[in-house]
Amino acid sequence: MRITALAGGVGGARFLRGLLHHLDSRPPAAGDGPHEVIVIGNTADDVTLHGLRICPDLDTVMYTLGGGIHPEQGWGRAGETFGVAAELEAYGAEPQWFTLGDRDIATHLVRTRMLGLGYPLSAVTEALCARWQPGVRLLPMSDDPIETHVVIDDPDADPAPDGSPAVKAVHFQEWWVRLHAAAPARQILAVGIDQAKPAPGVLDAIAGADVVVLPPSNPVVSIGTILAVPGIRDAIRATRAPVVGVSPIIGGAPVRGMADACLTAIGVETSAAAVADLYADFLGGWLVAPGDHGSVMPDDVALRAVPLLMTDLEATAAIAGAALDLAQELAGESAGR
Numbered sequence: 001m002r003i004t005a006l007a008g009g010v011g012g013a014r015f016l017r018g019l020l021h022h023l024d025s026r027p028p029a030a031g032d033g034p035h036e037v038i039v040i041g042n043t044a045d046d047v048t049l050h051g052l053r054i055c056p057d058l059d060t061v062m063y064t065l066g067g068g069i070h071p072e073q074g075w076g077r078a079g080e081t082f083g084v085a086a087e088l089e090a091y092g093a094e095p096q097w098f099t100l101g102d103r104d105i106a107t108h109l110v111r112t113r114m115l116g117l118g119y120p121l122s123a124v125t126e127a128l129c130a131r132w133q134p135g136v137r138l139l140p141m142s143d144d145p146i147e148t149h150v151v152i153d154d155p156d157a158d159p160a161p162d163g164s165p166a167v168k169a170v171h172f173q174e175w176w177v178r179l180h181a182a183a184p185a186r187q188i189l190a191v192g193i194d195q196a197k198p199a200p201g202v203l204d205a206i207a208g209a210d211v212v213v214l215p216p217s218n219p220v221v222s223i224g225t226i227l228a229v230p231g232i233r234d235a236i237r238a239t240r241a242p243v244v245g246v247s248p249i250i251g252g253a254p255v256r257g258m259a260d261a262c263l264t265a266i267g268v269e270t271s272a273a274a275v276a277d278l279y280a281d282f283l284g285g286w287l288v289a290p291g292d293h294g295s296v297m298p299d300d301v302a303l304r305a306v307p308l309l310m311t312d313l314e315a316t317a318a319i320a321g322a323a324l325d326l327a328q329e330l331a332g333e334s335a336g337r
């Protein structure tokens with residue numbers, strides 16, 4: 001089975017780990033080759049700090065599936081040391097609010113050097129994954145620079161002449177990590193996305209998929225951003241593959257992260273149904289938690305209620321299995337039509 005998944009950071013990576021574990025126990029259909037998973041990763045969280053290009057969502061998928069992730073954090077490396085970070089602090093090198101571990105820095109040094117030599121991000125990611133062997137093909141959504149920036153009130157500046165509060169734009173990482181998404185986002189902008197193209201292989205991965213899966217990643221700054229790369233949403237709407245998603249919201253709250261702050265910023269209710277609505281133009285099936293089964297869903301989206309807490313590998317594998325089962329039902333129906 002060829003599965004293409006759109007993934008953001010921690011939640012997406014954890015889901016993918018469960019998906020691979022589930023596929024280990026799901027023999028390919030007769031005549032099919034081995035299962036193949038292609039991951040289209042969000043790159044708009046990317047940031048340049050201390051002269052290094054950092055790709056948090058790509059690294060979280062690579063480390064999680066490659067066995068190097070810090071398991072509790074869901075980002076950065078296991079067994080980290082912070083010698084370089086301590087030295088940077090001693091120099092007063094800003095910013096101090098984004099902690100880079102020594103092992104993680106090696107990833108950013110290799111990436112920054114290759115980008116500087118002219119390699120596209122997709123080639124850099126392939127090179128880094130050659131070491132980590134994540135068991136999936138990890139594609140950046142685009143090789144072009146895209147960065148999420150957040151417009152927030154600027155308490156230090158005078159109000160505008162019309163009296164409206166002064167605002168400023170900060171990089172998503174500053175809003176997310178330093179401000180804990182506590183400053184209300186007046187706007188969330190993916191800077192550069194209109195000029196961006198899907199990375200090589202991305203559109204083919206969508207068109208050639210047997211199943212397209214949306215893990216429970218942030219619907220605004222992860223999945224939403226991937227969908228906003230010109231050409232990607234159209235490809236998902238056009239693919240013959242059933243598209244099945246897993247709600248990142250359980251009972252009106254995000255399982256982790258701060259998807260609620262992001263949804264509020266775009267005027268969307270924090271609910272499983274409201275997120276499904278964001279994908280209504282292509283979504284075939286939607287997994288929600290048992291308590292959310294009653295909520296009104298967009299038309300012709302097949303709903304399944306399953307426990308959605310990714311408490312451990314087996315629980316996550318069961319969610320992934322339910323998503324694939326739903327996709328096969330949908331494929332069977334459309335084949336039947």
Ligand code: FO1
Nearest residue numbers: 009010045055056059075076097098099177
């Ligand atoms: N998140 C934090 O809350 N604090 C940090 O200091 C931090 C450092 C960091 C370094 C590398 C990296 O790949 C991720 C890091 N993150 C940190 C997480 C990051 O902000 C998020 O994983 C994503 O951007 C959101 O999905």
